[in-house]
Amino acid sequence: NAGVTQTPKFQVLKTGQSMTLQCAQDMNHEYMSWYRQDPGMGLRLIHYSVGAGITDQGEVPNGYNVSRSTTEDFPLRLLSAAPSQTSVYFCASSASGSRYEQYFGPGTRLTVT
Amino acid sequence: GQQVMQIPQYQHVQEGEDFTTYCNSSTTLSNIQWYKQRPGGHPVFLIQLVKSGEVKKQKRLTFQFGEAKKNSSLHITATQTTDVGTYFCAGLRSGGGADGLTFGKGTHLIIQP
Numbered sequence: 185n186a187g188v189t190q191t192p193k194f195q196v197l198k199t200g201q202s203m204t205l206q207c208a209q210d211m212n213h214e215y216m217s218w219y220r221q222d223p224g225m226g227l228r229l230i231h232y233s234v235g236a237g238i239t240d241q242g243e244v245p246n247g248y249n250v251s252r253s254t255t256e257d258f259p260l261r262l263l264s265a266a267p268s269q270t271s272v273y274f275c276a277s278s279a280s281g282s283r284y285e286q287y288f289g290p291g292t293r294l295t296v297t
Numbered sequence: 298g299q300q301v302m303q304i305p306q307y308q309h310v311q312e313g314e315d316f317t318t319y320c321n322s323s324t325t326l327s328n329i330q331w332y333k334q335r336p337g338g339h340p341v342f343l344i345q346l347v348k349s350g351e352v353k354k355q356k357r358l359t360f361q362f363g364e365a366k367k368n369s370s371l372h373i374t375a376t377q378t379t380d381v382g383t384y385f386c387a388g389l390r391s392g393g394g395a396d397g398l399t400f401g402k403g404t405h406l407i408i409q410p
Binding site: 219225227228285288290291 | 342401402
C-alpha cells in the first residue's frame with residue numbers, strides 16, 4: 185500500500201493563478217481532510233470529507249474548494265492564489281472520522297509570489 | 298471555537314534528560330491524539346487517549362489524559378537523538394464527531410548531544 189500520496193511536492197505560483205493539489209489514498213478510508221501548516225501555527229483544518237460526495241468546511245476554508253467524487257481522491261483547489269496561502273499543505277485520511285488515527289501524506293510545499 | 302494550547306513551544310534538552318509537553322483545551326475533549334513530526338516530514342500518529350485519567354506507555358514515552366478530559370501530557374524519559382522533532386496534540390471536542398481535530402501548535406524538541 186502506498187498510503188496517502190500527494191502531488192506535487194513543491195509548487196510556486198504567482199498571485200492570482202489557480203491550481204489543484206492532488207491527494208489520493210489506497211486504504212479505502214472514508215474520512216479525508218486537508219490541513220495547512222504555517223510556522224508557529226500548528227496544523228489548521230481547511231476542509232474535510234466523511235465520504236464520497238460529502239464535504240464540509242474546517243477552520244480556514246476561505247480561498248479553497250474541495251470535491252470528493254471517489255473514495256480514493258480528495259483534491260484541493262486554490263481558486264486565485266494569494267501570498268497568504270504560502271504554506272505546507274497536508275492531506276490526511278482515517279478509517280472513519282476524526283476519532284481515529286489520521287494518516288498524513290508527505291505534504292505539498294506551496295509558495296505564492 | 299475550541300482552542301488547544303500546547304506548552305512549551307520549544308524545549309532544549311541534553312541527550313539523556315527527560316522531556317515533557319503539556320496540552321490544555323478550552324473545552325472538554327472526547328479524545329486526544331498525539332503526533333510526532335520529524336524535521337521536513339509529516340505528522341505521524343503516536344497514540345490516542347479516550348478515558349478520563351488514562352495513562353498509556355510506549356517504551357520511554359508516557360501519555361496521560363486528565364481527569365476532566367481537558368488536558369494531556371507526553372513525557373519522554375532519557376531522551377535520545379531519535380526523539381528530535383515536533384510533538385503535537387490534537388483534540389476532538391466532546392460531541393465533535395466529524396468536525397475535525399483541533400491541533401495544538403506543537404512543541405519542538407531539540408536535543409543536544
